[in-house]
Amino acid sequence: MGTTNFRQRIDEERKTRTRARLLDAARRVFTAAGYHSPKVSDIVDAAGVGQGTFYRHFSDKRELFDALVDALLVDLGAGFSEAFATLPETVEEYRDASLRSVRAAAGVLMEHRAEALLFLKEGPTIDAVLEARVAEVMDGFAFLAQGFLDHAIQAGFARPCDSAVVSQCLVGIALRHLERGLPEGDDLDHTVREIVDFAFLGFGPGTQER
Amino acid sequence: MGTTNFRQRIDEERKTRTRARLLDAARRVFTAAGYHSPKVSDIVDAAGVGQGTFYRHFSDKRELFDALVDALLVDLGAGFSEAFATLPETVEEYRDASLRSVRAAAGVLMEHRAEALLFLKEGPTIDAVLEARVAEVMDGFAFLAQGFLDHAIQAGFARPCDSAVVSQCLVGIALRHLERGLPEGDDLDHTVREIVDFAFLGFGPGTQER
Amino acid sequence: MGTTNFRQRIDEERKTRTRARLLDAARRVFTAAGYHSPKVSDIVDAAGVGQGTFYRHFSDKRELFDALVDALLVDLGAGFSEAFATLPETVEEYRDASLRSVRAAAGVLMEHRAEALLFLKEGPTIDAVLEARVAEVMDGFAFLAQGFLDHAIQAGFARPCDSAVVSQCLVGIALRHLERGLPEGDDLDHTVREIVDFAFLGFGPGTQER
Amino acid sequence: MGTTNFRQRIDEERKTRTRARLLDAARRVFTAAGYHSPKVSDIVDAAGVGQGTFYRHFSDKRELFDALVDALLVDLGAGFSEAFATLPETVEEYRDASLRSVRAAAGVLMEHRAEALLFLKEGPTIDAVLEARVAEVMDGFAFLAQGFLDHAIQAGFARPCDSAVVSQCLVGIALRHLERGLPEGDDLDHTVREIVDFAFLGFGPGTQER
DNA sequence: AATGAATGAGTGTTCATTCAT
DNA sequence: CATGAATGAACACTCATTCAT
Numbered sequence A, B, C, D: 001m002g003t004t005n006f007r008q009r010i011d012e013e014r015k016t017r018t019r020a021r022l023l024d025a026a027r028r029v030f031t032a033a034g035y036h037s038p039k040v041s042d043i044v045d046a047a048g049v050g051q052g053t054f055y056r057h058f059s060d061k062r063e064l065f066d067a068l069v070d071a072l073l074v075d076l077g078a079g080f081s082e083a084f085a086t087l088p089e090t091v092e093e094y095r096d097a098s099l100r101s102v103r104a105a106a107g108v109l110m111e112h113r114a115e116a117l118l119f120l121k122e123g124p125t126i127d128a129v130l131e132a133r134v135a136e137v138m139d140g141f142a143f144l145a146q147g148f149l150d151h152a153i154q155a156g157f158a159r160p161c162d163s164a165v166v167s168q169c170l171v172g173i174a175l176r177h178l179e180r181g182l183p184e185g186d187d188l189d190h191t192v193r194e195i196v197d198f199a200f201l202g203f204g205p206g207t208q209e210r
Numbered sequence E: 001a002a003t004g005a006a007t008g009a010g011t012g013t014t015c016a017t018t019c020a021t
Numbered sequence F: 001c002a003t004g005a006a007t008g009a010a011c012a013c014t015c016a017t018t019c020a021t
Helices: A005-033 A040-047 A051-057 A061-083 A091-111 A113-125 A128-154 A163-180 A186-201 B002-033 B040-047 B051-057 B061-083 B091-111 B113-125 B128-155 B163-180 B186-201 C002-033 C040-047 C051-057 C061-083 C091-111 C113-125 C128-154 C163-180 C186-201 D005-033 D040-047 D051-057 D061-083 D091-111 D113-125 D128-154 D163-180 D186-201
Strands: none
Touching (some): A005 A051, A040 A051, A061 A128, A091 A113, A091 A186, A113 A128, A113 B113, A163 A186, A163 B163, A163 B186, A186 B163, B002 B061, B002 B113, B040 B051, B061 B091, B091 B163, B113 B163, C002 C040, C002 C051, C002 C061, C002 C113, C040 C051, C040 C061, C061 C091, C061 C128, C091 C113, C091 C186, C113 C128, C113 D113, C128 C163, C163 C186, C163 D163, D040 D051, D040 D061, D061 D113, D061 D128, D091 D163, D091 D186, D113 D128, D128 D163
16 A cells, blocks of 8 residues: 555565575584574674564574575485486496496585584484484485485395395485585596495405406 | 491492492483483482482593493404404315304494494594594404404405504494394304305306305 | 755655554553563554664654553543533433433433553553552543532432532542443443433432432 | 572562562553553663563563462452451341441552553453453342342341442442542541442432422 | 582673664 | 665563572
8 A cells, every 4th residue: 555566576586685684694603602602792793784684584593594504405306306306327337327326415415514514413403393304305315315226226236235234324424524524626536436336346456356 | 436437438338339329310311311411310210319419420521421431342352352352364264264253243242232332423523532432442353353364364364455444344234233233143143154254255147156 | 946845745755654554553552461461562463563663753662552541631631622512501301311411411421431441550550650540530531520510419410419429429430431431322322321321310219309 | 409498488479579579560660651651661661670580470461460460369358358257147137237238348448549541441341251250240140139139138227229230330330439539537438428328218309209 | 638609701682672775 | 855775772581590498
């Protein structure tokens, strides 16, 4: 009533921008200092908005964290879909394809490393719901890995093994390197190749492999 | 005066007992609900002691947590030393010895699983000091693993590889299974064997192995 | 410019309408939930206007309440003047006239019951000024009643008594029934008659009355 | 455990004393400034205790108010039971007995006037529960009055009338005088006599009438 | 040594009010 | 004039810590 469409658009945009500033600030603050110590006031200070503004957008620190997580999962999901888009069809291309996929996935993860770590390490310490959500995401990855593995075993690309156990090993390897961080440039190639080699060959002496 | 001495002993014992009750209660409370949410009052309630009593023993929730960590690391250290006491000397016994060691180590870890997870997952979210301590412990494990690996490569028990990368993979595998928990009984044997097999052989098709 | 004049009229009308919407909404909100709990935002929501609009019309929740009170007192004043317009001149018509007046006054009050109660019960809890205003209005009624009574005593229509005390009794009776609410229809007649009888005769046994 | 009975007694007493200080302070603050404006901090300041202490004893301002009301109702109940302990048995003593009872009741009420007004006038503005409680108390008084009246009508002490309506009139009279306050000393006697006379006789011209 | 009542600094949250559009 | 996003002062409440007993 009396409100012009123009006014509505302007207001909406302003609101969105403010929300984005809060999310950005929270991302910076949380990745630097974790979830627990920062106070709401630290976040609004970093965002350069008033204290009350925070509560117009989020009902509490927890909800803001959730919003951050949602955004992260969307980004990761997209990145991963792309990384694992093409499945190898012959033994020969299997290792190469894997290498490419892992390198791509590593790139995506490293790009979002800070937030991913935030989610993985702080999430479970926040509350049971978030703990479950993290577990769910991890189980999702394990499930995917197990699917690939089962398919590979079936196709003779992989040694018969308990894919449930092995896929968890793969998840563990990924997590550990996410946590430690991966090198950049050529070193990244080297590291990824070592990881993939380990996954394919183990560290055992092999027969006379390669 | 004789009585004084007696009185001193009594008091000292009482103090020790009270401290133990607090530590026990804290272990229960923290493993159930994490480090952050429980208040000091939750711990003293669980211990059945007065609020003020807490501060006669610890200056802080943080200090109490440290005490818990110290005890844990002592226990784990002892268990691990024992698990990895004997080093294999020939290729033949290498995998068997590894299997035995891993199974033993898994037993120790599972026994202290709740506290270990507490340390690993809550620790880094508490403060920078504790975060560093956790990292240090993990690096210690990785360093040990790398030592074994280097020795094995040297001795021809293991495929030449970047032991720095591979040892982190091994740590990741261990952590992931610590986090998920291991089954009990025969299933434990199966799982451990699968893990060790994966570490030795990877999941690749092998040549015509075994 | 002619347009300007037109524009002015339009704006003025809109302003009046908006103010009326706010007053109406406030009446509804306040009579439903009292003065204290409703927030300014509850009122603007009920009025269907923007938050800022409120402050173009009233500087305060308090000022809005005052405006409501002003309107009420005007309405009540008019109603009462009419109800007590004709004074009885002989003993015979005294009770009948009273009955008619009381019934008329009761009608006016019941019509504005919700707002009157709002004023009477919430007013004194708002601030000293409003408390004084309520007291003043009540004293005004008492003063009127005392005037009637003195006149009646003079004229022999009423028993000599301390009219100051008795008029307060009458006010009390009126307030109590305002608060409780009066029945509708024939029951109203009955109740008013009982009240008037009580005021004239008390509840004592009388001589052989009626 | 370790706690001596003596220690328990001392602590308990201290706690009771602190609670009493808070109740006293609240009574003073509320009767002076009403329920709504005073902040919790005003009360703790008046009581001379720390802010946190308040919350050891009451969960909020509302609960403290309830405690005050409880105490008041106990006091009033006792005073009134006594005031109306003896029922008149003959017409002759009826008015005298009433006079005595009303004077006694007036004394009790005036003694607790400030708190009673607090309860009556602020109570209904606090929340629906308290509003209901006030209504309940008032209805209780009306019910008692109606009982007396019915009994008196039966016994021929009182004129047949609609006791439901008349008892509400009596309650209104009492409330109005509670609100206005009664004079002290001889004037009290005069006022009470005028009120009782009005209740028995009304203000009508009396016996040789009509 | 143990206790638990008292404390108050610190923090989350609300809501009247402002102001750019 | 009307709007509603933004604001921050004000306040309620929590909880680690102290201290009298």
